[in-house]
Amino acid sequence: MIAYRQPLPLGRSLLLGMAGTLAFLGLWAGLARSGLVLHMFLPGPLEVAERFAVLVTTPFAGGTLLAHLASSVLRFLSGFLLAAFVGIPLGLMMGWSRLIDDIVTPIFDALRFIAPIAWVPFAALWFGTGVGGPLLIIFAGAFPPCLINAYRGARYVDRRLIEAAAMLGTPGHRVITEVMLPAALPSIVAGLRISAGLGWQSLVGAELIVASTGVGYMMVQAQGAVSTTTVMVGMAAIGLIGVAIDLGLRLVEARIRAHLGQA
Template sequence: MRQEHGPLWPWSVAGLVLFFGVWQGVVSAGLVSNFVLPSPIEVIDRTITLMGRPFAGFTLQEHLLSSFGRFMGGFALAAIIGVPLGLMMGRFRLLEDIITPLFEGYRYVAPLAWVPFAALWFGTGIGGPIMVIFTGAFAPCVINAYRGARLVDMHLIEAAQTHGASEFRIAREVLLPGALPSITAGLRIAAGLGWQSLIGAELIVVSSGIGYVMVQGQSNLSPSTVMTAMLVIGLTGLAIDYALRFVEARVRAKWEGA
């Protein structure tokens, strides 16, 4: 049984303070060159500068909005297609047998392996990053929806069929509610993989975005710019994860209380 030891946030704050303190100390002591590893103070200063002055055509906020828009496009597309497909695969054995061999081969191809095709097909337009994000987020959506559908009590489906419910109604009123906890968990995994895939795509096939800031920072020999982009990537990913954790917790609480 897990023991409670009071609020944990002070330990989290202490860990962050220790990390940044050691980082600053290493740089200040001259153990590492500022060019190799800029100090936290330099990174914060560069972040403030990039927020007020355009870099590579846009301010830091505008680059972030560009990245987030691409992410939401690819992530939403993966959820809209992947969740219903996973539910149907869990419901119909024939469909599962038809799709599984192709799907299993597809999901072991790294999302970044699609970047060359994204560049060839879409150039630097929005379609390329959305395609790469989709390939990263699609598999978790399908797998978790499928697992959730398989966990739905067959007696509920049989009862719905007895009352003359159509397959669409069964999917909407039986499969989807029953699989919802698994689906929300899968969306959280998909969001993480999709965000990582986006940054990889932006290193190659775009002309704006946080990944593009990293590329331009490296080209301009500005490690503080690269570190700023990395900081924004991490914090944005953390915010996305916490938002989906909140949704997942609400769904589970409602589902378990039903």
């Protein structure tokens, strides 16, 4: 018998989260002060925070931290939205039509197992350090979850609703948009959360190699300058933006589930 975990009260959950964060920072600070790792390779959290504040206003590798973040977020949104606009409709159509499913599935199954980072050499050959390279790599990471969750959501739609719509002479595109899409929406939003995480990770990998701006590019330049604090600032910024993206999508998911529960 499976025992389901009961959610903790919000206050207690926040306290536990703060305790875990403080414990991590304490362990980091203790290790940095212990001398077990050279200081140039492991600065303390206060030094990283100070460097973070400096980089917000002082340019490094061609721009401030905020400018690099803006470049990264813009690339991410371009690739992520493209993946959503292609993957969600295609997944719904595959769930609706066996013919489309049979045509697309073999190609999709072959491509989705290629890691996004494996597209980097191909993207560099095609696009160099232009916008197309990172866009391709982000798309490669974000596209599969969009399609898979839209497809699964469409497959779990009550077939009687689809049959009733077909009996009433509803055109295929309206069946998809007015019957399948609303029913599959929770699964689609869950897929977007996964897609956003993979797309953001793919972006950073792309910027390490095929970009001339962005947080990943800033980190590569910091590595060459042996500026560990700057590298760690980039890592912290990547994590914070990732958390913000996921939190936004979680709020959207909660609103959709609440709305469907009231309907």
